[in-house]
Amino acid sequence: MTQSIAVTGALMRRALNEVVRVPGAAVPGVVAPTIFLLGLTAAFGKLTEVRGFGGEDYISFLAPVTLLQCAGFTGAATGVNLARDIEQGWFDRLLVAPTPRVVLLGGVVLSAALRVLLPLGFLLTMGFAFGLNFPGVDGMLLVLILVPAYAVVAACWGASIALRFRTQAAGPLIQSVMFMFILFTASYAPLALLAPWLEAVARVNPVNQVIEGLRSGFVAEVSWHETWPALLTVLGMGLFFGALALRGVRRTGQ
Amino acid sequence: MTAAVVALARRSIRQTFRRPQFIAPILLMPTLFLAVNTGGADSAQTLPGFPDVDGFLDFELAGAMMQASMLAGITGGIALAIDIEMGFIDRLLAAPVPRPAIVLGRLGATGAMGVLLSAWFLALGFVFGASVHAGVAGVLLIAVLVPLAALAFGTVGTALALWAGRASVVQSVFPLVFVVVFMSSAFFPRELLSEPANSIADYNPMSFIAEAVRDPIIGSITATETLKGLLGIAIVGAIGTALSSLALRHRLRAT
Amino acid sequence: MAAIEVDNLQRRFGDEVYAVQGIDLQVDEGEIYAFLGPNGAGKTTTVRMLTTLLRPSGGTARVAGHDVVHEASDVRRAIGVALQEAALDPLMTGRELMRLSAVLHGIRGQESRDRAEDLLERVGLLGAADRRIGTYSGGMRRRLDLGTALVHEPRVLFLDEPTTGLDPVSRASIWDEVRRLNDEGTTVFLTTQYLEEAHQLAERVGIIAGGVMAAEGTPKALKAEVGVPRLEVAIARGDIARAEEVLGRHGELLPTRAGTVQITLPGGAAEVAGIVRALDEAGLPVESLDVVQPTLDDVFVVKTGRSLEGAGEAAPA
Numbered sequence: 001m002t003q004s005i006a007v008t009g010a011l012m013r014r015a016l017n018e019v020v021r022v023p024g025a026a027v028p029g030v031v032a033p034t035i036f037l038l039g040l041t042a043a044f045g046k047l048t049e050v051r052g053f054g055g056e057d058y059i060s061f062l063a064p065v066t067l068l069q070c071a072g073f074t075g076a077a078t079g080v081n082l083a084r085d086i087e088q089g090w091f092d093r094l095l096v097a098p099t100p101r102v103v104l105l106g107g108v109v110l111s112a113a114l115r116v117l118l119p120l121g122f123l124l125t126m127g128f129a130f131g132l133n134f135p136g137v138d139g140m141l142l143v144l145i146l147v148p149a150y151a152v153v154a155a156c157w158g159a160s161i162a163l164r165f166r167t168q169a170a171g172p173l174i175q176s177v178m179f180m181f182i183l184f185t186a187s188y189a190p191l192a193l194l195a196p197w198l199e200a201v202a203r204v205n206p207v208n209q210v211i212e213g214l215r216s217g218f219v220a221e222v223s224w225h226e227t228w229p230a231l232l233t234v235l236g237m238g239l240f241f242g243a244l245a246l247r248g249v250r251r252t253g254q
Numbered sequence: 255m256t257a258a259v260v261a262l263a264r265r266s267i268r269q270t271f272r273r274p275q276f277i278a279p280i281l282l283m284p285t286l287f288l289a290v291n292t293g294g295a296d297s298a299q300t301l302p303g304f305p306d307v308d309g310f311l312d313f314e315l316a317g318a319m320m321q322a323s324m325l326a327g328i329t330g331g332i333a334l335a336i337d338i339e340m341g342f343i344d345r346l347l348a349a350p351v352p353r354p355a356i357v358l359g360r361l362g363a364t365g366a367m368g369v370l371l372s373a374w375f376l377a378l379g380f381v382f383g384a385s386v387h388a389g390v391a392g393v394l395l396i397a398v399l400v401p402l403a404a405l406a407f408g409t410v411g412t413a414l415a416l417w418a419g420r421a422s423v424v425q426s427v428f429p430l431v432f433v434v435v436f437m438s439s440a441f442f443p444r445e446l447l448s449e450p451a452n453s454i455a456d457y458n459p460m461s462f463i464a465e466a467v468r469d470p471i472i473g474s475i476t477a478t479e480t481l482k483g484l485l486g487i488a489i490v491g492a493i494g495t496a497l498s499s500l501a502l503r504h505r506l507r508a509t
Numbered sequence: 510m511a512a513i514e515v516d517n518l519q520r521r522f523g524d525e526v527y528a529v530q531g532i533d534l535q536v537d538e539g540e541i542y543a544f545l546g547p548n549g550a551g552k553t554t555t556v557r558m559l560t561t562l563l564r565p566s567g568g569t570a571r572v573a574g575h576d577v578v579h580e581a582s583d584v585r586r587a588i589g590v591a592l593q594e595a596a597l598d599p600l601m602t603g604r605e606l607m608r609l610s611a612v613l614h615g616i617r618g619q620e621s622r623d624r625a626e627d628l629l630e631r632v633g634l635l636g637a638a639d640r641r642i643g644t645y646s647g648g649m650r651r652r653l654d655l656g657t658a659l660v661h662e663p664r665v666l667f668l669d670e671p672t673t674g675l676d677p678v679s680r681a682s683i684w685d686e687v688r689r690l691n692d693e694g695t696t697v698f699l700t701t702q703y704l705e706e707a708h709q710l711a712e713r714v715g716i717i718a719g720g721v722m723a724a725e726g727t728p729k730a731l732k733a734e735v736g737v738p739r740l741e742v743a744i745a746r747g748d749i750a751r752a753e754e755v756l757g758r759h760g761e762l763l764p765t766r767a768g769t770v771q772i773t774l775p776g777g778a779a780e781v782a783g784i785v786r787a788l789d790e791a792g793l794p795v796e797s798l799d800v801v802q803p804t805l806d807d808v809f810v811v812k813t814g815r816s817l818e819g820a821g822e823a824a825p826a
Contacts, residue, residue, distance in 0.1 A: 003615055010612045017600040021641075025422060032429040039436030042451035046442075050297045058448075089596030093657075096560050097613035098585040172278030179286055188294025195310075198293025253563045 004103045011094075011107025012114060015078070019115060029073050030119040034126045037066040040188070041130075047189055054190060056219040060133040063123075064214035065187040067143060068207065070119040071112075071150035072178040078112045078151075079158015080171040087167050101249045105159060109245065112155035113148035120147055132218070139217020142227060146214055149234045154178050156241035163248030181207045209233040255352045262346075262359020263366075269333060270363045279428075280325045280367060281374060288318040288375070291441060303445050307472050311384045315375055316468035317440035319396070320460060322371040323404040324431045328424065330364040331411025335421040347506070357416075357498055361408045368404025372397050384471070392470025399483055403463050406487045409494025416501030440464040462486030510574055512538045512665050512696035513559065519567035520554050528554040530720040531568060536698055536713075538664075541691050543711030544700040545805065547817055551720040552700040553593055556669045559698070560590045573664050586614075589663035591654045593670045593700075599643030603634050603653050606642065607660065614661035624660055632656040632686065648679030655686060666690060668699040672706060684709060704805040704817060714805065716812055723812040732803040735811040738774045739763060740784065745796040755791045759784050774800060 019026040037059065045058040085091045094104050120143075128134065135143065158174045165173075184201045185208040191199055202208045213230025216222050271277065288311075296310045307313050337343050337360075346356050376386070376393060386392040414424045435441065437451050438460035447455055455461045466483020469476055513536035520529040529551040536542040546552050557563040559572055561581040570577045573587035597606065607628055611621035629635045632652040637645065645653065651671060658666060668687070672680040687710055691697055701707055707714050708728050716724045716731075724731055740760065744752045752770050753762060759780060760772035774780055778800050788795055809817045 003617070006612050006617050010609050014598065014601065014605075014609065017598070021600050024426065028426045028429050032432070035429050035432050035436075039432055039451075042448045043436050043442045044295050044298070045448035046301060046446045047295060047298055050300055052297075085596075089592060090598060091596075092562055092592055093596060093610075094613065095562055096585055096588070096590045097610075098582050098615065099613050100582075169273065172282060176278065176282050176286060179283070183286070183290040183294075187290065189297060193297040195293040195296040198290075198296075201293075253557075253561070 004100070004106075007099050007103050008107040008110060011104070012111040015081070015108065015111030016114060018081070019118060026118065029077055030122050032073060033066045033069040033119055034123045036069055037062060037123060037127055038130060040066075044188055047193075050189070050193060052190070052193055054219075057131065057133070059127065059131055060218040061215065062188070063127055063132055063218050064211045065182060065185070066123060067120065067147050067214055068150055068182045068211060070123055071116050071147045072154045072182050073175075074116040074119065074151045075109075075112045075154020075156075076158050076171075076175045076178045078109065078115070078155040079160075079162045079174045080168060082108055082159050083162035083166065083168045083170055083174075086162060095252060101252075102246055105245055105249050109152050109155035109159055109242070112151040116148050116151035135217030136222065138222040142214060142217060142222060142230075146210060146230060146234060149238065150210060153234060153237045153241055156238065156245045160241060160244035160248050163245065163252060181205065182211075185211050187211065206233045206237060255355055258351050258355035259358045259362065262351075262355060263362025266330075266333065266360050266363030267366050270329075270367065280322055280329055281371060284318045284322040284325065284371075284375075285378065287321060288314055288378070291317070295442075298442070298446075301446060303443065305443060305472060308385060309383060311379060311382055312472050313443075313468065314441065315379045315384055315471055316464045317435070319372060319375050319400050319467055320403065320438075320440045320464045321431070321435050322375070323368055323400055324407045324434065324460075325428075326364050326367040326371065326404045327407025327409075327411040328414070328427055328431060329411070330360055330367075330408045331413075331415040331424045331427075332421050333363070334360050334412055334415035335418060335424045338415065338419045339421060353502065353506075357412050357502065360412060361405055364408030364411070365401050365405050368401030369397070371404070372400035379471075386471050387473055388470030388475045392475060395470050395475055395480065396467055399463065399467050399480075399487070402484075402487050403467075403490075406491035406494060409491050409498055411494075413494050413497035413501050416498055416505055419505070434458065434460050438464060459486035459489045463490075510538060511535045511571075512540070512573060513542075513698060514571045515555075515559070515568070516570070517568035518555065518558060518565055518570050520551075520558055520563060521566040527720055529558070529565075532717065532720075532722045534715050534722065534725060536696060538696050539691070539694055540713065541687065541697040541699070541711050543707035543714045544698065544717060545702070545704070545707045545714055545809070545817070546700075546717040547702055550717045552702075552717060553669055554720075555717070556590075556592075556667055556698070556700055560588060560667050561585060586661075587664045589658035589661070589666045591651075591658045591666075591668050591671060593673070597642045597645075597650055597654065599641060601642055602639050603629060603642060603645070603649075604638040606653065607638075607657060610657040610660045616661060628656040628659060631659075633682070646679075648675050648682070651675060651679065651683060652686075655683065659690070663695065665696045665698065668697065670700055670702065672701075672703065680706075702817065704809075707805060716805075716809060718809075718813040724808060728805060731805065731808045735808050736803040738777055738800055738802050739771050740774045740781065741769050741771050741797075741799045741801060742784075742788070743769045743796040743798075744788075745794040748793075751791065752788070752793050755787055755793065756784065759787065 040062055041059045047053060048056065048058050157178065161170050161174045184198065185205050186194065186202050191202055194202060209229040210233050213226050216226040291314050292311045298304055299307065299310055305313065343356065376396065414427060418424055437454040438458040439455050440460055444452065444455045444461060462482040463486040466479045469479040515532060515534045517531045517533060518529055519531050521527050532555065544552050544555065554563065558565050559570055559577060561577050561584050564578060572584045575583040577584050604625060607625035608621050611624050616624055629638045632655060634649060634653055637649060642650065672683050687697055711728065713727055714731060715722060742756060749765060749768065749770065753765065756770050756772045760774055763771035763773065765771065781800065785795060806817050
């Protein structure tokens with residue numbers, strides 16, 4: 001057990017190198033969700049004047065979406081980095097070690113939970129500066145649980161694709177699926193105001209539960225009624241994509 | 255010169271279309287954005303001051319094309335930066351290839367992408383119920399404006415590549431594409447944008463180009479909007495070309 | 510016990526590409542075994558199967574007494590691997606990579622730090638240990654790669670083209686290290702396309718081409734199989750035909766090339782003194798005289814029908 005923790009910690013530390021040692025490379029990933037938050041608010045902010053919207057300020061309505069974008073971008077980047085490591089032979093170095101495959105995978109995907117804290121912090125700082133409601137202590141706690149957890153979910157998805165295709169060319173597939181999960185929800189407006197097709201998709205999209213759970217603190221109060229579906233969804237998606245990724249790493253070399 | 259440009263353009267086009275990681279951001283992301291914007295902000299049509307449209311998709315198509323054009327321009331810059339990193343540009347510079355051909359050839363691929371994406375989004379629009387009110391003339395105007403816009407943005411991508419010489423640096427500019435697009439009337443009417451987007455959009459060439467492309471879709475072709483669109487393209491192209499020339503001169507002196 | 514036992518090992522990619530078509534080999538403990546072949550012969554595919562990175566399509570292989578498919582974890586505990594691509598993270602320092610390798614092999618805490626320092630010193634990288642690997646030269650990267658493969662004192666070391674692309678000095682330093690490891694008891698399985706490397710290091714050589722074993726044996730035995738030494742004599746002045754007549758009495762005459770007469774020399778260098786006397790008595794002064802041994806390339810040509818690629822780039826001794 002201690003060996004597994006040591007390996008996981010070492011791999012997580014390695015994953016942070018790109019952010020710490022090549023700061024310029026990290027900037028787009030850190031800055032992009034904030035650009036979306038402020039840009040979409042500037043572009044679509046007047047949607048709150050549509051009848052039935054509910055009167056919230058748009059930046060607070062939109063914030064959960066861009067919080068999940070932080071997680072989604074980070075997780076997708078983790079998958080793309082794994083694809084690069086596989087393509088360039090680095091991953092073989094890990095595979096020939098006697099470390100169990102599940103531990104190797106764990107070290108890679110759990111690093112996303114750490115890496116997401118940087119774009120998350122930047123987004124919240126800028127958001128609050130531009131009028132984002134403070135979600136309360138319980139709301140912030142929910143953010144600090146759900147966003148890193150979703151980053152791990154996204155990393156598991158990215159890892160499963162990376163292990164399947166073994167090339168960075170799979171990057172767009174990783175990113176676009178994450179994009180759809182997050183944005184094909186009640187992202188821009190409440191469910192009732194979406195176009196019928198998007199409303200139908202959002203109702204079955206599990207990530208919508210996560211957005212509604214996160215949103216509750218920013219637009220109203222955190223309630224258990226909206227929180228438990230979000231937690232369950234992230235757990236379920238984590239188990240599903242985690243299993244896919246684990247299957248991928250166990251089948252490597254076949 | 256022409257032969258060199260054509261040969262290099264052919265190479266650039268082949269390269270672009272053989273790498274999914276180049277095509278996907280240009281077509282896939284704007285398409286997904288179009289879907290989300292159309293589905294998510296559909297109710298905006300009820301806002302006072304929103305133009306009279308048959309559907310929100312009609313309004314959004316221009317924005318999608320503009321976003322894609324800009325991404326095509328930056329992606330062309332990334333490809334050029336890769337050529338610089340790999341030493342291919344050095345090989346061209348050591349050969350009797352006219353210097354402008356090196357840049358024009360790369361822009362050839364960007365122009366080709368512009369044609370492809372205008373066709374893509376028009377087809378997508380038709381499939382999902384959009385219509386071009388100005389008819390065939392409108393379609394032709396769009397088919398001219400969008401590739402020209404892509405070329406103009408391509409000059410900016412080229413300038414970035416020649417200055418930076420590294421693909422990762424050019425790639426880091428991607429988020430700025432969204433800043434330019436959000437601060438314009440590409441996605442929402444100028445009058446209904448919030449500040450500071452409202453004020454910035456009045457001077458953003460992207461607004462002029464987007465409105466010129468939107469004009470024939472939701473209404474009729476007007477000379478004013480078309481000329482403003484061409485002006486926007488000319489401004490971007492002029493800035494990009496000037497910066498590219500400076501950057502190329504700087505690179506030639508340094509190597 | 511054999512360190513490596515391979516029986517009819519096969520690897521197929523898709524339905525049509527047979528990278529390895531059924532090879533048999535055995536490497537004894539403490540041996541240096543060179544796996545020689547051109548690009549695309551199946552060397553790297555074989556190494557990847559033996560190091561558990563690739564599952565065989567058929568046949569069996571045991572490394573350090575463990576089956577590579579059913580006891581893969583045990584194999585990994587016993588082997589060290591330095592792969593052809595020498596994939597190193599350019600953002601890490603040499604010290605960080607060495608410590609990570611230690612942790613991956615179950616060595617933790619102070620022991621991992623001590624082991625890292627020892628190995629960095631051993632491969633001559635202590636001074637550069639805190640520099641990023643991205644700043645290392647090719648030779649430094651290979652030495653670091655070799656060091657990381659040794660962190661857990663493996664019983665069997667796999668080196669996939671360890672000196673490809675290195676300058677002669679770096680190459681020689683890698684060779685010295687391989688010899689030292691072998692002196693300490695490590696079995697070494699190395700793949701190479703350099704004849705000289707196989708000749709210098711290996712006790713036994715396996716030649717692979719097109720996914721099949723073409724030959725196997727000690728370098729000396731393989732060369733003896735395909736031919737005897739020959740003598741090349743360049744006459745300073747005089748009649749070439751006369752020289753051919755004289756030399757033809759001492760060995761089988763081979764085609765004369767550019768004024769150089771060649772004969773086989775079954776008895777080896779011991780016959781040279783007599784031949785020189787005979788030429789002198791015949792009034793044929795010698796400009797140059799060379800005893801040429803058969804090379805592994807000659808073996809390769811005989812066994813496979815073509816020359817080994819890069820044979821002309823043979824490394825210096």
